[in-house]
Amino acid sequence: MKIFCIITLVSTLLLPACVSTPVEPVKWDLKPVSLYYSGYEKGTEIVSVQTLTLRAVLSNFGTGEVDVLDVSQPERLRRLARFSLGLGQGEELTSVAFHPSLDLFAAVVDTGVKRGRLEIRSASTGALIDQVEAGFGSDAVVFSPDGRLAMVANEGEDFWFDQQKRQFFKAKGGISIVHLDRDGLIEANNNLRLADVTARKGFVIEEKGHYLEVGIDWNGDGNISKQMDFDGNGLIEDKKVHLGRFEESEVFGNETKGERKIMIPVSRHSSTLLEPEYIAISPDASRAYVTLQETNEVAVVNLISEKVMGYYGMGSTEHMADLTNDGWVSFDQSIVALREPDGIALTADGRYFVTADEGDTETEGQTLSGGRTISVFNARTGKFVGDTGNQLDEVTFAHHLYLDSQSGRKGAEPEMLVSFDLEGVPWVAVGMERAGAVMLISLADPERPKVEALGKIPGEDVKSPEGIAHFMVGADHYLLTANEMNGTVACFKIIKKEPEA
Template sequence: MRILLKKYPVLLGSLLLTACAGRPVSDSPVGEWHLKPECLYYSGYDKGTEIVSVQQRTLRAVLSNYKTGEADILDLSQPERLNRIRRLNLELKKGEELTSVAFHPTLDAFAAVIDAGESRGRLEIRDAGNGRLLDHVQVGYGPDAVVFSEDGSVLLVANEGEDFSFDKTDGEFFSADGSISIIRLNEKGRIKANANIEMADVSHREGFIIAEKGHYLEREIDWDGDGKISKQTDFDGNGKIDNKRVKLGHFEGAAVYGNEKKGEAKILIPITADSKTLLEPEYIALSPDAKRAYVTLQETNEVAEVDVENGKVLGYFNMGIAEHEADRKYDGWIDFNQSVMALREPDGIALTPDGRYFLTADEGDTDTDALDDEEPLQSGGRTMSVFDAKTGDFIADTGNQLDEITFTHGVYPDRRSNKKGAEPEGVVSFEMDGQPWAVVGMERADALVLISLSNPKQPKVVALGKIPGDETRAPEGLAHFKRGGEHYLLSANEMNGTVACFKIVRDKFTLEH
């Protein structure tokens, strides 16, 4: 049952919502589900723990530290106390970044993808016991995610290609195209085939939506060529830093602007319907038989369908618009009775265990060139959505349930009301008690949310687990595993260098009666 909320006062910029947020978790009625925090693993770094991947067979996980270029191998056999087995230094070169990792399903090996800046990135296969490089191959520009097939014979890499450059000679902004790499491995985990496939060039894609006021990507770009990103820039050269928009050049025929107060850190790249360059693969869901893959294209509000067998991007499913009630104003009041229409712009993606549906975490990524509430079409659905994997047809979404449950538990970020709410970022799906389930990471609420998919046409939010600690956690990578018939979740929290472990539990009284 959805919560009907009335207006409650809160202090600006605070989390003093708990007093008016309804019943705390410990007072929940008999039979309810809970995400129970089991432990918190500290990497020893203040940030950087971004992606975590589990090998169910051995109850181990590999964790990426993007700030240091290291991978931690964790022991999950005692979920109440995660232990680091070893830390492996991947010895990255200057300017390189470890962006994602994935544990091989059966071998003592893991995959790591390295972003090499202006050069093409690479995939590395590493020994999980000693970190030794077993094999490697060049992939596309800006690799950002990697996944294994269930049998470990296929690897997919999403090459985002999101970095932009500026050519002062002709005043043009440009970026490498995004792509998808399909790598095939032999039984020993060595690379036997590699294909880097381009995105399908489909002009005037069906259902593509452009906001009335225009949507833009905020990108860090070295506009003046001095080798660094300035947070304030005198774009017009008048000797003053003003809070004004200045035209900086063009991208594919459209004007590019910057604000001197935001400098090179937030240059606005316009979204256009025909831009192949803006197709930036983000996250990947691979079908159980490894014949199809689904890749989020957050910036253009699409999901690419990939024929893995034949190495081809077949086309794009448009994610459409989420419409529901929400709190859209940062004014010290939490009031879920305002209408929101938003491009979903999904980040994370997962397939249900039977491969019938794909699920998207609709975070949002673009910005509008409009004042608050002036542009009716917002960025970010604030939802988890369900789509038919065969047709791409929209089935249902969670409406405002995600923001509502974060409010109920006192972690709703009012400061984000006029932006993207609590921001669902990652999603995982699994089977429990013979039914499909999902867990979504809420980046701005520092929490995980459990969702029942027993009726995919009506996804139901049933529990929230708050990541321990008071500082910003920002859950990024999620992973599910089982131990002794119990279900657990891992959350890699990039902003405070931790991994949280949650156990999914249900009140015993209901189970016994």
């Protein structure tokens, strides 16, 4: 009887403690569920989903074709149709986007030295419905949520050399704002040039040298050489040779790198170097945010007045990293790096924009190129909120996907990203170009974005995920990655992680 009373008393005392134990937050994981093969070795670059019909459009830059996929059964992606855009010589399909509600998709064609174009096509037949001239180096395209606007980022990244003047030239980048009627026909188009960039607040130039490495046909033979006897002495030497001028700056090349890596100086006064990469449109379609990777900025466009409101300097990030390709990975070196964002997305409430900080220049000072981060900014003010530090590389390494050969370059390289809400919490998913993977990042605390999961794209070959898209089937969340170097699309399901024992 005495023993029974003691046991009862202990159980009673412990009961409140058990009841008040805090519940662990839900953990999420990425499960690969299918892989679509285009039938080509590479080229699958951009993918976009129409959630109403659970169809996707997929571009192939190598063939100039668009695949329409059925994604209603994510475990078995199925091609519904393949359309050739009938591109001419020197033309390239650079981007696609599915209209939010109509049976239409947009396709962007880069035509080289001429202005590119935006095509509106039937998603059922591939027929050309309408088209309009865009800017130079037309690249990414995106629709507003209501489908009444399409925007094109015209990168204008091609350089050429005038041998007589010894001068390098480049087309200016810009933004196309295309208005569509209720049937998806083009009503108006504004090819908006970017504003003067002189003395912009937050613009960073590395004092010891800040360059774009670009391929330019310097000698006019129609080819981009890997080595070049620039000074004509009959030798290929590892040395800098003066090649000419770009605007007010001298341009140099290294003979061992040839025409494929000519060094164009990034200068404070050059509006020509503004090269729009990707665009995010606010939920109410009043603003657009455009990444300018080479100058480490985001341009803010007022879509009512169709004017550039200003530029947010993306600044730099500081964290620990591995910077040496020596066969040993150890994240014990401190870096300061310009973010230089590539992909950009807005959270569903429009409060924050999030960037994938890949990097695209070369520096010769202490500040490096490419943050190796996902960064969060206040969309109204441009104020920095938080970034992932070195989580992307560390998680990649933990999954045995980190390449030490990239340590001295830009790490695992975050490329494009997509934002969505998951059970009331904002998240982003980002494709990691050098890791062949996609990462899931929680923005529950925007000041401390946290990598929660990594999904490896199936297969052992090089994948290089470029485009990424999110969609839902019922209550389930899925991600698609377009993997340009092996001609596939991978599908991942976002699942709740089993609690640890």
